[in-house]
Amino acid sequence: MISQDEFRLIRDYVEAHCGIHLSDDKAYLIETRLTTMMFEQGCKTFGELYDKAVSDKTHVLRDKIIEAITTNETFWFRDLHPFGILNEVLFQQYAAEIQAGKRSKIRIWCCACSTGQEPYSIAMTFLEFIRHRPAVTPGHLEILATDISSTVLFLGKLGRYDTLSMSRGLPEKYRDRYFDKNDRVWSIRDEVKKMVTFQKLNLQESFNHLGSQDIVFCRNILIYFSLEFKQDLLKRIARLLRPGGFLFLGASESIIMYTQEYEMYRHAMGLYYQVR
Numbered sequence: 001m002i003s004q005d006e007f008r009l010i011r012d013y014v015e016a017h018c019g020i021h022l023s024d025d026k027a028y029l030i031e032t033r034l035t036t037m038m039f040e041q042g043c044k045t046f047g048e049l050y051d052k053a054v055s056d057k058t059h060v061l062r063d064k065i066i067e068a069i070t071t072n073e074t075f076w077f078r079d080l081h082p083f084g085i086l087n088e089v090l091f092q093q094y095a096a097e098i099q100a101g102k103r104s105k106i107r108i109w110c111c112a113c114s115t116g117q118e119p120y121s122i123a124m125t126f127l128e129f130i131r132h133r134p135a136v137t138p139g140h141l142e143i144l145a146t147d148i149s150s151t152v153l154f155l156g157k158l159g160r161y162d163t164l165s166m167s168r169g170l171p172e173k174y175r176d177r178y179f180d181k182n183d184r185v186w187s188i189r190d191e192v193k194k195m196v197t198f199q200k201l202n203l204q205e206s207f208n209h210l211g212s213q214d215i216v217f218c219r220n221i222l223i224y225f226s227l228e229f230k231q232d233l234l235k236r237i238a239r240l241l242r243p244g245g246f247l248f249l250g251a252s253e254s255i256i257m258y259t260q261e262y263e264m265y266r267h268a269m270g271l272y273y274q275v276r
């Protein structure tokens with residue numbers, strides 16, 4: 001059983017290294033997610049596990065703790081609306097600019113991409129969008145997918161999914177068009193894969209080196225952060241976006257309370273935000 005002191009130590013350690021804020025009633029979460037690791041590490045208490053992580057200069061144990069605490073839940077075309085808005089509004093606008101010779105690239109950043117379903121859903125939305133627009137090519141879209149977890153990035157880069165993951169949100173049409181099946185594993189085709197670049201990035205760190213973006217997907221991650229970190233992150237994303245660039249959040253997330261830097265728009269039942 002985790003003591004209150006051990007809970008506070010590990011909670012603060014997790015927040016300091018990945019921004020995830022655990023409220024006082026989340027001791028059970030640390031206990032359930034770290035107990036096996038505690039024994040594997042030869043520790044008898046959570047306090048010992050904490051001491052071991054702090055003194056590990058390689059940061060391997062720290063990263064394992066963060067991976068165990070983070071939630072990697074994701075699925076294809078999650079919430080549907082963002083992909084409808086890309087298809088019906090934003091890609092239309094950008095394609096017109098490309099055709100008019102006013103734009104050469106569309107740059108999209110998925111800042112907490114998990115195992116790749118979100119960036120690959122964007123790529124497939126674009127491939128469908130350009131099917132009857134020969135002037136726009138897959139090379140016009142660059143998708144950068146980042147996450148703090150090396151494990152999810154490895155799986156995203158691999159682009160192989162089991163039957164259960166494939167059954168979560170992926171329309172059959174897309175499955176048949178963009179995946180190859182081998183035994184019980186589905187592999188995403190190279191034409192989709194090569195549109196996405198995966199890279200490790202902790203959102204607490206500077207991301208100015210990524211260069212300016214047209215659209216940022218920051219979905220189902222803000223809910224885990226403190227109010228201060230949410231505000232800081234949204235400000236930094238606003239600075240990274242090109243003038244008039246767009247932000248998408250998860251269905252249960254809203255930024256109205258946290259920042260004045262974005263204008264909210266509604267399309268069909270979905271919301272998106274434009275930097276002011």
Ligand SMILES: C[S@@+](CC[C@H](N)C(=O)[O-])C[C@H]1O[C@@H](n2cnc3c(N)ncnc32)[C@H](O)[C@@H]1O
Binds near residue numbers: 148202
């Ligand atoms: C719930 S998943 C959301 C995945 C996807 N955006 C979606 O909406 O389906 C949250 C992801 O955020 C990542 N994450 C947590 N803290 C992070 C941080 N400080 N920097 C970057 N990624 C982080 C986790 O590793 C996890 O893969």
